[in-house]
Amino acid sequence: MNEKIRKSDAEWRAQLSPEEYHVAREAGTERPFTGRYHDTKTRGTYKCVCCGQELFSSETKYESGSGWPSFWAPLDEGAVATNVDRSHGMVRTEALCSRCDAHLGHVFEDGPEPTGHRFCMNSASLKLEPET
Numbered sequence: 001m002n003e004k005i006r007k008s009d010a011e012w013r014a015q016l017s018p019e020e021y022h023v024a025r026e027a028g029t030e031r032p033f034t035g036r037y038h039d040t041k042t043r044g045t046y047k048c049v050c051c052g053q054e055l056f057s058s059e060t061k062y063e064s065g066s067g068w069p070s071f072w073a074p075l076d077e078g079a080v081a082t083n084v085d086r087s088h089g090m091v092r093t094e095a096l097c098s099r100c101d102a103h104l105g106h107v108f109e110d111g112p113e114p115t116g117h118r119f120c121m122n123s124a125s126l127k128l129e130p131e132t
């Protein structure tokens with residue numbers, strides 16, 4: 001198992017852009033169709049912007065029409081943790097990086113086969129490492 005990564009708010013702020021900090025550390029949401037990866041087709045691995053843990057492969061990225069990068073499965077079952085999110089008058093499943101608890105986005109059950117899951121992510125929480 002990975003060891004948890006914990007840093008102070010000041011350390012995260014120093015490392016991240018203001019938007020990355022707001023989304024990943026304060027559970028913010030970027031505006032749809034504005035993120036750096038919503039339309040990206042580049043092959044590679046999407047890592048956690050905070051701790052670098054590998055989260056998603058471009059192989060499972062698909063066009064959901066939502067305006068946020070969407071995946072039908074994480075790279076590894078253990079990489080993405082979930083949590084019940086009752087904010088904003090809704091009950092949703094929050095997705096977090098299992099290593100550093102970065103907020104990634106939410107998981108919905110209207111995704112494509114074979115899983116039926118839609119991991120609706122914020123670009124700001126991800127860092128794409130293109131395949132070489």
Ligand code: FE
Pocket residue numbers: 048049050051052053097098099100101102
């Ligand atoms: Fe992380």
